[in-house]
Amino acid sequence: MSLSTQPYKGARDFYPEDKRLQKYLFSTMRRVVERFGYEEYDAPILESLDLYKAKSGEEIVNEQTYAFTDRGGREVVIRPEMTPSVSRMVAGRRQELGYPLRWYSIPNLWRYERPQRGRLREHWQLNVDVFGIDNLNAEHELIVLADAIIREYGAKRTMYTIQLNSRKLMDYIMNDYLDLDSVQSHTLSKLIDRINKMERPAFVAACDALFTPTQRDNGASQKLLEILAVKSVSDLPQVIQDTPAAIEIRDLLQLLDASGVTNAEFDITIMRGFDYYTGIVFEMMDTDPENNRAMFGGGRYDGLVGLFGVEPVPTVGFGWGDVTLANFLETHDLLPKLTSETEVYAILIGDVYNEAQRLLATLRSEGVTIAVDSSGRKLASQLKNAVKKDIRFALFIGEDELKSGQFNLKDLRSGEELKLSAERVVSTVLDGRRQ
Amino acid sequence: MSLSTQPYKGARDFYPEDKRLQKYLFSTMRRVVERFGYEEYDAPILESLDLYKAKSGEEIVNEQTYAFTDRGGREVVIRPEMTPSVSRMVAGRRQELGYPLRWYSIPNLWRYERPQRGRLREHWQLNVDVFGIDNLNAEHELIVLADAIIREYGAKRTMYTIQLNSRKLMDYIMNDYLDLDSVQSHTLSKLIDRINKMERPAFVAACDALFTPTQRDNGASQKLLEILAVKSVSDLPQVIQDTPAAIEIRDLLQLLDASGVTNAEFDITIMRGFDYYTGIVFEMMDTDPENNRAMFGGGRYDGLVGLFGVEPVPTVGFGWGDVTLANFLETHDLLPKLTSETEVYAILIGDVYNEAQRLLATLRSEGVTIAVDSSGRKLASQLKNAVKKDIRFALFIGEDELKSGQFNLKDLRSGEELKLSAERVVSTVLDGRRQ
Known part of the structure; x- marks a missing residue:
C-alpha cells in the first residue's frame, strides 16, 4: 500500500507559491513592527502543560490543546498561543531587561479543533507585546501599529474597524451594576463572548437563566440587554460613564482619533476569550459582510509575568493570525502577484x-x-x-x-x-x- | 507555587540577541541558496507516523521521535527530519512540477535524545533538495552550494573538509567483495557509521563477531579492515576501483576540484544514518580538533518519492543543522557582532x-x-x-x-x-x- 500524500488534517503544505505569499505577509509585518522599535524573539514550540493550566481559557487547555506525555514522563503541549511563553521569558530575566520592552514574534501555533474558514489546526500568529508601560500610551501604540501594518498591505480604513472594550468596565457592570457573584459573572462573560454566534432568543434565554429570582425581579435582564445594545460610551447609564474604566475608553478613542485612526469604536460585546486580560481589550473587524470576523485581538494583561514569582510587569499585547489576515486581503483583492525568487x-x-x-x-x-x-x-x-x-x-x-x-x-x-x-x-x- | 521560567529541556529560548544570530544564519542561507535557483517550501510540523516507519533509521522512529496519538485517534509525530515531508509533497504534485525541481526549507525539527554539544532536542535544519537529475551534476551542484554557504559566513577551505562515499560502493563491498548476506550488511553498515565513536579493539571485535566461521577462515576481517583503512579510491583493490560506483566517486571529486572545491575527499567510513540513501553520500567536517564533527550531511535518495505510489524521481539533498553551524562559526571566530534592529x-x-x-x-x-x-x-x-x-x-x-x-x-x-x-x-x- 502506498503512503498518502496529504498533509495532516487542518494543516497546510506550503508549496513555493504558498510560501512566497507567507514570506510576503511576514516580511511586511516585520518591517512595520521594527519601525516601532520592536525586537524579534522566539521560544520552543513545546512547553510544559503547567504553563497553560492557570492562564488560558479553560476550553483551550481541556479540549483544544495538543498535549501529551514525553518519553521522560513530562506533560507537554504544542503551544496553542504565545502569551504564556513570552511571559515566562520576561519573568526569567525580569531584572536585566530594560523597560519599556518591545518584543514580537511570529510563532507557529496548534489547536485541536474542527478546521473551518479562518480557523485551522496549525497557524502562525504575529504576537506583539510591550512590557512596562502602565498607561494608555501602550494601548495607543499597539493599535496605531496594527493600523500601520494593515495599511502597509494596502488596506483602506473603510475596510476594517477597531473595536474597544474594557475588562474593568465589564467587571464593574457585572459585579457592581448588576450585582452578580463571580460564577455568574464568569458565565455571563463567556455568553457575551459568543453573542454574535448565537440566535437572539437563545442568548436572551441564557442570560435570563443565570440570574437569581431576586435579580430577575429587580429587572437585571432588562438592564443587561439595554447595556449590551449601547453603541457609544455616552449612551451608558451615567453611573457607568463616570467609572475610571469608561473614562479610559473615551481617552483612548480620542488619542487614536488624534493619530488618524478614525475607525476605532467602543463595542461592549468584545470580551476576548482568554481569562488573563485585566484592562482594555480590542479587536480588528473586517467590514466586508462576506468575511465578518475578528482578524486579530489583544489587550492589557498585567498579571501574567507575576505568576512566575517575580514582580508583575504591566503588559499590553496582541496576536494576529496568518489565516484571518490572508482571508481579509483576499476578500479586498489586496493580495499582490508574486513571482519566483529565481530570476x-x-x-x-x-x-x-x-x-x-x-x-x-x-x-x-x-x-x-x-x-x-x-x-x-x-x-x-x-x-x-x-x-x-x-x-x-x-x-x-x-x-x-x-x-x-x-x-x-x-x-x-x-x-x-x-x-x-x-x-x-x-x-x-x-x-x-x-x- | 510559582511556575518555572525555564524552557523545555533540550530546547532554547531565543531572546532578541539570540534571535538576531538565528536571523543572520538563516538569511545568509536563504541568500546563497536562492542564487542557485532554489525556492522555499514548508510543511506542517506534525506528520502521520506512517511517514517515518519505512524510511528513517529504526533508532529514530522507535526511540527518538516525539510521537503521540491526537484527540481524534491519529498517530502523529513532531517531525524529526524533513526528507519524508518533502518527498510526500513532491509525490502529491508529481506530474505538475517542472524538473529539475530545486527546493529548500529551514524547518524546526524535534528528536527525543540526551541533549549534548551540537545535539539538542529542538533544532532547525536547512534542507536543500534537487529533484529530477539522475547524474552527478546534482551531487556537484549541492556540494558547490554548501561550499558557497559556508564561505559566505567567512570560512576558509582550511577550516573544513567535504567527505564523500557511495552507498552503491559499500553495497558492492559488502555483498560482492565480502560476500555478506543482507542482515550482515545492515549490521556492518551501522557499525561503520559508528566507527569514530568506538574504541578500535571493540570495533574490530564487533566486525569479527558478525562473520561466519567460513568467512573468517577466508580472511574477511582482514580484507574489511584493509579496505576501511584506505584513504583514496586508487588505494582500493583493483576489482573495487573498476566498479561504476568507484568511478563515480572519482568523477565527482574531479568535477568539484575543477569548481575550486579542493577540500573534498573520499572517506570510506561515511555512511550517514538514514536507510534511504541509494548513491553518493557526503558530509562536511570541521577540521578543528576541538569541534571535530559532521556539520551537515546528505546524499542521493532515488526511492523515496516512489513510496507514495507515483513514478520515482531521482533526488539528491542535504540537511544542515543550526546548532552545528553555530558551533563551527564560534570555533573559528566567525560570528559577527550584531546590533539591535532598532536604530x-x-x-x-x-x-x-x-x-x-x-x-x-x-x-x-x-x-x-x-x-x-x-x-x-x-x-x-x-x-x-x-x-x-x-x-x-x-x-x-x-x-x-x-x-x-x-x-x-x-x-x-x-x-x-x-x-x-x-x-x-x-x-x-x-x-x-x-x-
Missing part, C-alpha cells in the same frame, strides 16, 4: 555543464539568482519549464557563447532578446528587479 | 507623547526604526536604557524641539550630537546603516 533560467546548449560553472559563479557572486536546466532536453521544453516556474529571464549558454563571452538573454515577460556580456547580463537582471 | 531611541522631554506622534509617524514612514521611551523617567536613565538595548542613536523630543523643528540626535557609538531637521535625522540614520 534567470540557464539553458545549456550541448554538454557544457562543466564549462559553464565559472560564468554561473560570477553571476551568482553579483547576487543574481539563477537555476540551471542541466536536463539536456530540447531548448523548447527547457524554455517551457522556465515559463512554468514563472522565471523572468532565460539565458542561453553554449560553446560559442562561452568562447565569445556574449550571451543571449531573453525576457520571458516582454519577449525581448538581447546579446550581452556577463556584466550586462547582471545589470539587466538587477534592473529587472525594479520593474 | 533610534526617542527620549521624550516632558509630557509630549501626543504631540510627538506626527514626527514619529514621519520618521517611520521613511523606514527609520524607532522606539519611544514614554516612561517619563530622568533623561540619564532613559539614555542608559538606549545603551543597554544596543541602540545606535538617541533622539530628544521636547516642546521646544517640536516648535522649532530642530532635534538633537546623539550617536551613542561616537558620542557625537547634532541638531537636525526631521529630514536630516532620516538621512543621518539611514547613512548610519552603511557604517
